[in-house]
Amino acid sequence: MTNRTGRRIRLNRRDLTGVYLTAAVLTLAVLAQATLLTRIRLGGASPNLLLVIVVCWSLLRGQTDGVLWGFAGGLGLDLVAGLPLGASALALMITCPLTVLGKDSVFPGSLTLPALLVLLATPVFGWVILLTKTVLGLPVEWLASTLYIIGPEMALNLALTPVVYPALRWLAQQARAGQVGW
């Protein structure tokens, strides 16, 4: 395989391990999202594990990794949820550039920054999904969705962040140490 500059790209064993691990993490996240986390309800919403994972991973490993995770995880979620294929993927990808806000953060290494970014990304994700639906010609309840779904989802995602971020930070550290290739 060649890249855009004509150089050959060779996938070594470490890269392949990374692909497998990424697939495993995202598959587990989609399955947990579809079956386990839906049992936690606040208002009309459940926590959005995939969104929290994508935002945290994007913060830890950079936007490119985040975009790839958002694309793959979003497609999985769309398949399970019955949403038009690509809707969640697009919305998750769009939340990744938000992490540029944390580039020169005054809270390095703390949970404050991922929590703030998750709070910011949740409405962005929701509104992109609603916008996608609108573009597809489907009627959408913007105000009710914002009040009764996005609002509670922000609180739930915020609560999920202290669990997800340290776990992903550990994975990222393993990756940097060369124990796990991404």
Place this chain on the structure above:
Amino acid sequence: MTRVSGRTFLFFLLAAACMALLVLSSSDRLGPVEGAVMTAGRPFLITFSGIGRQITNLVNTARDLAMLRARNNQLQAVVDTLTIDNLRLKEIEAENERLRSLLRFAQLNPNYDFRGGQVIARVISKNPSNYLASITLDLGAEHGIKPGMPVVTERGLVGRIYKVRPLSATVLLITDPSSGVPALIQRNRLVGVVNGRAGSAPVMDYIPQDAEITVGDLIITSGLGGEFPKNLVIGQVVEVRQRDYEMFQQAMIRPTVNFDRLEFVQVITNFQPLPGPPDEPDSVG
């Protein structure tokens, strides 16, 4: 000329892929691919769903234990032991009871000619997205499930099948904003439409201003439009909204079905919905 970075290129490439998928998915050209992926993922969904049920049972059991501890300290040790020992048996018994209730549905509702046309399905996924009120069943086209078929429990109407794959099917719940169920008030036979609401209880719309509605009135399907059978219970009126400047009044409804605790549902397979609009959900929210 401005150079586009690799990151930006990747982002726009994947965004373009998403849009292409959205277009193809909306025109239902990806049905076979989605079906194949869901078929492969079905065993995992069933497994995870089972784990979720066990966790819920454990949480409920813990809650019950706490209550019993407060009420009766003398029984504490007995309750602890019996709860752990009987957890599995209780689960089987509860499952058995739910299945029996579903099987009794036709006998309890002699007006419906559904005998021989009922399929009991297990719910393997509930509301995976906050933006579509849906559940996924472990039965699909290979089991005779078709789009539009009504889905019920012994307590009332759940929704209708809107997406069918070989071994699974998605049900659009009556609580989704895109769901509209022609209904009537049982007491005075006034007709209206029960519409889902984003994040809140469904509402019965299009009730004339001069109509008399009271809290507690039972709402059932009217059968108008041919999408649902007649006389399926939907819920009870819990609040009436009447504004003088509006053409119609609204009734907030509490569905008789507890959508948070759905484990088994019944698909009515011998009801033929009249041809209507496409089976895709009309909205999300």
